[in-house]
Amino acid sequence: EATGKAGYDHFMLKEIHEQPRALRQCLQGRVDELAGEVTLDIDPDISRVQFVACGTSYHAALYGAALFRAAGVPAQAFLAHEYAIQTPPIEDDLVVAVSQSGETADTLAAIREADRRGADTLALTNVVGSTMARECTDALFIRSGPEIGVAASKTFSAQLTAVNLLALATVGAGDEDVRELIGALRDLPANIQTVLDSSDARSVARDYVDSESFFFIGRGYHHPVALEGALKLKEISYTHAEGFAAGELKHGTLALVTPDTPVFAVVTGDDEAARKTIGNVKEVEARGAPVIAVTDGESDVERYADAVLEVPSTHARTAAVLANVQLQLVAYHIANELGRSIDKPRNLAKSVTVE
Numbered sequence: 001e002a003t004g005k006a007g008y009d010h011f012m013l014k015e016i017h018e019q020p021r022a023l024r025q026c027l028q029g030r031v032d033e034l035a036g037e038v039t040l041d042i043d044p045d046i047s048r049v050q051f052v053a054c055g056t057s058y059h060a061a062l063y064g065a066a067l068f069r070a071a072g073v074p075a076q077a078f079l080a081h082e083y084a085i086q087t088p089p090i091e092d093d094l095v096v097a098v099s100q101s102g103e104t105a106d107t108l109a110a111i112r113e114a115d116r117r118g119a120d121t122l123a124l125t126n127v128v129g130s131t132m133a134r135e136c137t138d139a140l141f142i143r144s145g146p147e148i149g150v151a152a153s154k155t156f157s158a159q160l161t162a163v164n165l166l167a168l169a170t171v172g173a174g175d176e177d178v179r180e181l182i183g184a185l186r187d188l189p190a191n192i193q194t195v196l197d198s199s200d201a202r203s204v205a206r207d208y209v210d211s212e213s214f215f216f217i218g219r220g221y222h223h224p225v226a227l228e229g230a231l232k233l234k235e236i237s238y239t240h241a242e243g244f245a246a247g248e249l250k251h252g253t254l255a256l257v258t259p260d261t262p263v264f265a266v267v268t269g270d271d272e273a274a275r276k277t278i279g280n281v282k283e284v285e286a287r288g289a290p291v292i293a294v295t296d297g298e299s300d301v302e303r304y305a306d307a308v309l310e311v312p313s314t315h316a317r318t319a320a321v322l323a324n325v326q327l328q329l330v331a332y333h334i335a336n337e338l339g340r341s342i343d344k345p346r347n348l349a350k351s352v353t354v355e
């Protein structure tokens with residue numbers, strides 16, 4: 001097993017470090033920079049999209065739905081177990097199952113119901129021979145290589161990358177500049193390497209490891225990142241954490257914010273979304289909560305932060321991937337400080353094959 005970990009203490013840390021390679025594989029042969037085109041070997045008809053997924057993959061689904069909406073295509077993400085019992089109307093919808101394993105029973109039930117109602121289905125998965133890949137009309141493989149750690153890391157980054165490719169290849173990018181997006185995707189592996197080489201996540205983890213509760217906030221593409229940051233921390237450190245759309249914190253949970261609840265705030269760029277999230281950061285700072293900003297330094301969020309985790313400047317869509325890598329490292333180092341069973345957390349399974 002030690003050989004399999006290639007010198008890392010845990011599979012999860014190895015897999016976090018494999019992300020530049022995993023994403024190169026995901027992009028390989030699918031992106032033509034000169035032509036400014038993304039080409040996949042699938043070509044589904046798309047007028048509306050319903051994403052179904054569970055756990056970490058649901059966060060990728062939320063992000064994916066936002067990409068399609070940005071291109072003017074109605075799109076929504078559903079928790080697969082909710083979808084299966086209360087399936088929304090399907091017109092000409094494409095139903096996309098996001099699942100690392102391709103075997104999650106809840107997600108399988110959802111696509112079987114979608115199929116029964118006449119939808120085209122697409123499996124976005126890491127496992128070529130999986131049940132979902134076989135049963136769906138089409139499959140788009142994320143090509144991360146095997147993931148051993150129960151808590152998803154490199155597969156999530158590859159799901160975010162693959163869903164960008166899917167949107168660009170099928171519906172484009174709305175008002176966004178496609179060439180700029182393709183460039184941002186091309187730069188993603190190297191930018192992740194920069195994060196891995198320079199991250200201060202370990203010292204942040206040591207400073208806050210004794211906290212009993214953590215919050216994560218982000219807006220737009222950073223909302224799924226906030227959710228995923230909290231889920232990762234819960235899964236492997238057994239510490240309470242919650243992720244929110246930044247604007248939602250004040251609608252209730254702010255009551256729990258104290259000097260003992262560190263808040264991770266994902267803020268990149270210097271646009272209206274960033275400014276509004278900084279407004280939310282000020283609200284938590286005023287309650288004495290330590291703020292850890294995950295930022296590219298474009299805005300002045302650092303003024304309100306007790307610690308900073310830097311990411312290279314890039315498009316908001318790819319910044320979300322980079323910010324998530326910082327939060328993966330924070331979760332890993334907190335769990336490691338606490339001596340947790342990182343690769344096999346209690347009560348959890350890599351793939352849940354019962355509904």
Ligand code: G6P
Pocket residue numbers: 054055056057098099100101102103104107150151152348349350351352
């Ligand atoms: C399990 C795992 C999670 C994972 C979820 C969905 O609950 O512990 O890490 O996100 O299943 O898995 P999938 O293979 O469908 O992505």
